[in-house]
Amino acid sequence: MSDxxxxxxxxxxxxxxxxxxxxxxxxxxxxxxxxxxxxxGGYFRRVDGAGPTGWEPVMPDDPAWLPATYEDDSxxxxxxxxxxxxxxxxxxxxxxxxxGTLPGLVVQMLEDLQVEEGMRVLEIGTGTxxxxxxxxxxxxxxxxxxxEVDADVSARARAALGAVGHLPRLVVGDGLTGDPGxxxxxxxxxxxxxxxxxxxxxxxxxxxxxxLATVCGWMYSSELARLTVGSDGTAHxxxxxxxxxxxxxxxxxxxxxxxxxxxxxxxxxxxxxxxxVLDNWTTRFVAQLAAPRAQLIRMxxxxxxxxxxxxVDAGSWVTLRRDGxxxxxxxxxxxxxxxxxxxxxxxxxxxxSPALDRFRITVTPDGTAITWPH
Numbered sequence: 516m517s518d519x520x521x522x523x524x525x526x527x528x529x530x531x532x533x534x535x536x537x538x539x540x541x542x543x544x545x546x547x548x549x550x551x552x553x554x555x556g557g558y559f560r561r562v563d564g565a566g567p568t569g570w571e572p573v574m575p576d577d578p579a580w581l582p583a584t585y586e587d588d589s590x591x592x593x594x595x596x597x598x599x600x601x602x603x604x605x606x607x608x609x610x611x612x613x614x615g616t617l618p619g620l621v622v623q624m625l626e627d628l629q630v631e632e633g634m635r636v637l638e639i640g641t642g643t644x645x646x647x648x649x650x651x652x653x654x655x656x657x658x659x660x661x662x663e664v665d666a667d668v669s670a671r672a673r674a675a676l677g678a679v680g681h682l683p684r685l686v687v688g689d690g691l692t693g694d695p696g697x698x699x700x701x702x703x704x705x706x707x708x709x710x711x712x713x714x715x716x717x718x719x720x721x722x723x724x725x726x727l728a729t730v731c732g733w734m735y736s737s738e739l740a741r742l743t744v745g746s747d748g749t750a751h752x753x754x755x756x757x758x759x760x761x762x763x764x765x766x767x768x769x770x771x772x773x774x775x776x777x778x779x780x781x782x783x784x785x786x787x788x789x790x791x792v793l794d795n796w797t798t799r800f801v802a803q804l805a806a807p808r809a810q811l812i813r814m815x816x817x818x819x820x821x822x823x824x825x826x827v828d829a830g831s832w833v834t835l836r837r838d839g840x841x842x843x844x845x846x847x848x849x850x851x852x853x854x855x856x857x858x859x860x861x862x863x864x865x866x867x868s869p870a871l872d873r874f875r876i877t878v879t880p881d882g883t884a885i886t887w888p889h
Contacts, residue, residue: 781847
C-alpha cells in the first residue's frame with residue numbers, strides 16, 4: 516500500500532471520528548482523492564517569533580511535506596497575492612492570500628450542502644481544487660462549475676484536477692458575480708468569507724435551491740449560513756454555528772487604515788461594556804452586526820495596549836480606556852459606533868444570549884439581515 520493511501524485512510528478515520536464525515540458518498544470521495552496532488556507546488560509553514568509572523572516554504576522534497584498534506588490543517592499556498600512557495604527561499608513576512616482549507620471544514624461543508632444525484636453545483640473559490648475534486652467525485656465533472664478570481668490559482672487547480680482525472684468547468688472571474696452564463700444551479704457553495712450575500716447568487720440559484728456561505732465582518736467573527744432561495748428572489752435560512760472561518764473574498768477585504776484620526780477628539784463617557792466583550796467569538800459577532808465595517812485594532816496608547824475600532828469609509832472611530840475599575844469610551848466621527856454596539860449587545864443579552872445557531876438570516880435585493888430570536 517502506498518504511503519499516501521495509508522495517509523488518506525488515516526484522514527478518513529479522523530474525520531469520521533470527529534463527526535465531519537458522515538455519509539458513505541463523501542467517505543468514498545475523500546478516500547479516493549489524493550489531497551497531496553493539490554499541493555504539489557508546496558505550502559508555507561508558519562513561523563512565530565518575537566517579531567511579526569513569518570512564513571517559510573515547504574516543498575515536496577521535504578520529508579515533512581507529504582504527511583502534512585493529510586493533516587486536518589489549512590495550508591497556505593500563496594502570500595501577498597502572487598507569491599508561491601517555489602518563489603522564495605527563507606522567510607517572508609506578508610499576509611496569506613490563498614490556502615488549502617483544512618479537510619475537516621471542506622468535508623463538513625460538503626455534508627451540509629445536502630447534494631443529491633443530478634444536482635448542479637457552483638463553487639465560489641476554486642483554491643487548490645481539492646474541494647472541487649470531491650464535488651466532481653460525488654456528482655460528476657459535468658455537474659460542477661468553480662469560479663476563482665486569481666487566474667494563476669485557477670491554472671494550478673486545473674492542472675491538479677487533470678492529474679487526478681477530473682475536468683470540471685473552471686471560470687476565472689469575480690466570484691461575487693457568480694456564473695452569469697451558467698444558468699441556474701441547485702447549490703452554491705462559497706469557500707471564502709463575505710460581508711453580505713450577493714444578489715447575483717440568488718438569481719443564479721433555482722427556487723428551492725440552497726446557498727452555503729460564511730458571513731463575516733471586519734472584526735473577523737464569522738459563521739456558516741445555509742439559505743434556501745424562494746421564487747420571489749429572496750432567501751431565508753439560519754446560521755449553522757461552529758466558528759467557521761475563511762479568508763474574505765478579495766472585493767470584501769477592508770480598506771487600508773490610512774492616516775488615523777486624532778484619538779483625543781470626540782466625546783468621552785463611561786461605558787456599560789468593556790472591550791473584553793470583543794474577546795468572545797459570539798459576542799463579537801453580535802457587535803459586528805451593529806458595526807460590520809469597523810476594523811478592530813490594538814494600539815499602544817497612553818502606556819498600554821488599547822482597543823480601537825475604526826470605520827475608515829465613514830470616518831468614525833472608537834477607543835476604550837480603563838479608568839480604575841471602570842471603562843470609558845471616546846468616540847468620534849459621524850456615527851457613534853460603540854453606542855450602536857452597546858445597544859445591540861444589550862438587546863441580545865436581554866433575549867437570553869441565544870447561540871449563533873439560533874440566528875436567522877434573510878437576503879433580499881436590498882441586502883442581508885441577521886437576527887436572533889426574542
